[in-house]
Amino acid sequence: MEFQDLQIMAEQERSRRKAIRIHCCTSSGCQASGALELFHQLQAAVEAAGQSERVDIVGVGCMGFCGQGPMVSVEADGVLFEHVRPEQAPEIIASLDGGPCNVKQGDHAHPFFARQLHIVRRNGGVIDPERIEEYIAVGGYQALYHVLHEMSPAEVIDAITRSGLRGRGGAGYPTGLKWATVAKSPGERKFVICNGDEGDPGAFMDRSILESDPHLILEGMSIAAYAVGADQGYLYVRGEYPLAIARLQKAIAQARKHDLLGSQIFDTSFNFRVDIRVGAGAFVCGEETALIASIEGRRGQPRPRPPYPAEHGLWGYPTLINNVETFGNIAPIITNGADWYAGIGTERSKGTKVFALTGKVRNTGLIEVPMGMTIREIVEELGGGTPDGTPVKGVQTGGPSGGCIPEALFDTPVDYESLAEVGSIMGSGGMVVMDATTNMVEIARFYMEFCMDESCGKCVPCRTGTVQMYRLLSKISAGQATAADLATLEQLCHLLRETSLCGLGQSAPNPVQSTLRYFREEYERLLRKRVTINLTSR
Amino acid sequence: MKRHQYRADALIEVLHKAQELYGHLTEDRLLAIAHSLHLPPSRVYGVATFYHFFSLTPQGEHSCTVCLGTACYVKGAMELLATLETESGLRAGSTSADGKLSLLTARCLGACGIAPAVIVDGNVAGHADPEVMRARVRALLDED
Numbered sequence: 092m093e094f095q096d097l098q099i100m101a102e103q104e105r106s107r108r109k110a111i112r113i114h115c116c117t118s119s120g121c122q123a124s125g126a127l128e129l130f131h132q133l134q135a136a137v138e139a140a141g142q143s144e145r146v147d148i149v150g151v152g153c154m155g156f157c158g159q160g161p162m163v164s165v166e167a168d169g170v171l172f173e174h175v176r177p178e179q180a181p182e183i184i185a186s187l188d189g190g191p192c193n194v195k196q197g198d199h200a201h202p203f204f205a206r207q208l209h210i211v212r213r214n215g216g217v218i219d220p221e222r223i224e225e226y227i228a229v230g231g232y233q234a235l236y237h238v239l240h241e242m243s244p245a246e247v248i249d250a251i252t253r254s255g256l257r258g259r260g261g262a263g264y265p266t267g268l269k270w271a272t273v274a275k276s277p278g279e280r281k282f283v284i285c286n287g288d289e290g291d292p293g294a295f296m297d298r299s300i301l302e303s304d305p306h307l308i309l310e311g312m313s314i315a316a317y318a319v320g321a322d323q324g325y326l327y328v329r330g331e332y333p334l335a336i337a338r339l340q341k342a343i344a345q346a347r348k349h350d351l352l353g354s355q356i357f358d359t360s361f362n363f364r365v366d367i368r369v370g371a372g373a374f375v376c377g378e379e380t381a382l383i384a385s386i387e388g389r390r391g392q393p394r395p396r397p398p399y400p401a402e403h404g405l406w407g408y409p410t411l412i413n414n415v416e417t418f419g420n421i422a423p424i425i426t427n428g429a430d431w432y433a434g435i436g437t438e439r440s441k442g443t444k445v446f447a448l449t450g451k452v453r454n455t456g457l458i459e460v461p462m463g464m465t466i467r468e469i470v471e472e473l474g475g476g477t478p479d480g481t482p483v484k485g486v487q488t489g490g491p492s493g494g495c496i497p498e499a500l501f502d503t504p505v506d507y508e509s510l511a512e513v514g515s516i517m518g519s520g521g522m523v524v525m526d527a528t529t530n531m532v533e534i535a536r537f538y539m540e541f542c543m544d545e546s547c548g549k550c551v552p553c554r555t556g557t558v559q560m561y562r563l564l565s566k567i568s569a570g571q572a573t574a575a576d577l578a579t580l581e582q583l584c585h586l587l588r589e590t591s592l593c594g595l596g597q598s599a600p601n602p603v604q605s606t607l608r609y610f611r612e613e614y615e616r617l618l619r620k621r622v623t624i625n626l627t628s629r
Numbered sequence: 630m631k632r633h634q635y636r637a638d639a640l641i642e643v644l645h646k647a648q649e650l651y652g653h654l655t656e657d658r659l660l661a662i663a664h665s666l667h668l669p670p671s672r673v674y675g676v677a678t679f680y681h682f683f684s685l686t687p688q689g690e691h692s693c694t695v696c697l698g699t700a701c702y703v704k705g706a707m708e709l710l711a712t713l714e715t716e717s718g719l720r721a722g723s724t725s726a727d728g729k730l731s732l733l734t735a736r737c738l739g740a741c742g743i744a745p746a747v748i749v750d751g752n753v754a755g756h757a758d759p760e761v762m763r764a765r766v767r768a769l770l771d772e773d
Contacts, residue, residue, distance in 0.1 A: 119739065119740060119753065120740055120742045120743055120755070122753070123740055123743055123746065123752075123753035123754060123755045124743060124755055156742075157740075157741075157742025157743060158742045158743060160742070160743065160755075289739065290736070290737070291737070292697075292698030292699040292700070292702075292736055292737035293698055293699035293700045293737065293741055294737070294739075294741075295737075295739035295740070295741055295742070298739040299739075329739075330645070330682050331735070331737075331738055331739065332739060368641070368642070369641075369642070369645055370680075370682075371641055371644070371645065371680030371681070371682035371683060372680050372681035372682035372736075373679065373680050373681060374736065385641065386638070387638045388636075388637055388638035388639060388640035388641050388642075388676070389640075389672075389676065390675055390676055390679040391679065391680070447700075447741055447742075449699075449700035449703075449741040449742060449744060450699070450700050450703045450704070450744075451703060451704070455700075455741070455742045455743075455744070456742045457742070487699065490699070521699065521700075521741075523699045523700055523703055523741075524703075525703060529703060534699075534702075537699070537702055538699075541736065544736075545736075547679075
């Protein structure tokens with residue numbers, strides 16, 4: 092494959108496009124709402140109307156507005172249909188020629204769409220993720236070509252460093268720095284791992300990216316492999332995401348067929364293979380050392396760091412681990428330049444972040460916004476507030492490792508530092524909105540139960556601490572706790588944070604601490620009940 | 630196993646395949662896998678029991694999995710689960726005595742946009758309504 096071949100493929104793909112392209116979302120969310128049946132009905136309707144020459148029905152990746160699925164959009168005039176039922180397919184096809192159409196239409200000017208900035212998700216809902224030709228037609232794999240032919244590994248690392256990109260898995264470690272460490276580490280072999288073990292309940296960005304644009308991730312991984320000197324990559328994907336796995340397998344096979352993965356890519360000496368590893372349902376495997384253990388076929392238990400995987404990772408070799416979304420940013424940075432990327436976002440958090448906006452909010456789905464947008468803008472403008480107008484109480488970010496942010500602090504901008512300051516974390520990007528009816532003690536208890544179940548059992552503070560904390564929270568919840576129990580709970584928070592081996596245990600107290608910090612009265616109200624009962628019984 | 634060249638690090642892949650083929654993993658099968666991959670049985674058993682995805686007991690003919698991720702939780706998944714538990718007489722995580730139905734829970738299916746979500750026999754249903762789901766579970770239990 093040469094650069095010209097890429098351009099020829101892109102040109103061929105563009106020329107075979109028909110006059111009208113209708114996109115039908117076929118991602119997991121919309122499939123659950125009946126998108127596949129709709130897709131077939133749309134095809135049948137085009138045929139029945141004798142429009143096959145003019146109209147193409149394309150199954151595309153996620154458009155983001157999952158709560159309104161299945162979604163259908165007409166590319167040329169930008170009409171967007173929501174909640175489409177299969178029997179409405181003929182109506183949509185007829186509307187192309189001005190026929191009457193009663194299908195609910197969405198509005199592109201709505202803040203939910205208008206305020207977004209798509210970098211990682213730019214192809215979501217636009218291309219067919221199962222065809223490499225479509226990815227190439229929108230400029231895919233050109234960044235990889237550019238890197239292999241015109242840049243040295245050091246230059247690539249420098250570009251990523253200058254872009255200011257930070258890890259999107261949650262902790263926000265500077266990506267360029269990580270790459271440089273792996274590149275520097277001596278080793279006969281090196282590995283690149285993409286962490287797609289998106290375990291946080293309430294987060295589904297990675298699933299959507301993998302389902303909607305698998306080649307973007309493969310290209311990002313290839314560029315990373317060239318930069319750090321690796322020849323083998325692993326994509327670790329949750330077993331709960333069958334569609335993402337199937338599409339990745341397809342994408343890898345297509346990339347191999349076109350020599351975009353394998354040996355001597357673009358006629359250079361660069362070789363890179365990618366294999367998929369399917370997770371088996373263990374939250375702790377999102378932790379990098381546990382993930383490595385899992386790829387090696389062992390129990391997914393973390394080990395103490397250092398040494399970091401960058402120096403001593405998979406089978407003892409230097410290993411680069413980045414999150415799906417991080418890899419998704421690589422090709423755009425190479426294409427548009429580091430300065431372009433560094434111009435987006437805040438001073439210390441660059442670029443965009445994809446959030447999964449869910450819970451008690453009118454518009455649920457995936458959003459990609461520039462760093463620094465405030466939580467209020469996200470919840471109220473993009474999210475449209477709560478469905479029934481109940482006041483919003485708070486928002487939970489970062490899953491079981493994150494915290495609850497109260498409405499009073501909604502003017503906090505979303506960037507790594509600001510979220511940490513208010514006691515939460517960026518995390519992988521789950522954002523669950525809670526209204527006045529949500530019981531915060533129950534939420535804390537819910538997350539603690541999650542951590543208790545998911546604790547791998549290796550270190551004592553996490554294994555027994557989560558159980559104790561869960562019991563205390565249950566006791567409080569049942570109205571049987573005393574002030575002393577609350578004090579013990581707070582002590583345990585401190586203990587787990589300071590003494591646990593890995594991130595799971597260290598961050599397990601976060602939901603408790605943040606709800607205690609902002610919603611303490613809810614805990615105390617449950618305590619007081621006990622006191623009054625005691626007094627009356629005397 | 631041949632495809633993975635009997636490599637020890639392919640254990641999880643092999644277990645995935647075995648479960649896909651047989652539905653669940655028995656001790657005999659685990660022993661056979663240990664033998665082929667030249668691994669101690671303790672290691673295979675340890676891995677198989679560590680991951681939630683692998684099951685050492687047979688599953689029901691039908692399965693109904695209620696998602697208990699945060700988004701579903703906030704949108705009433707617990708009430709939904711309670712309804713289904715009462716209707717089926719099963720506790721979450723167990724299978725009915727006649728082997729008809731397994732009632733299970735999941736930690737986030739990644740379908741938060743359509744919370745609360747339930748998977749019935751591999752098909753995801755979004756915006757699940759307790760009454761509708763109750764009827765579906767009843768139908769699964771009653772069918773011959």
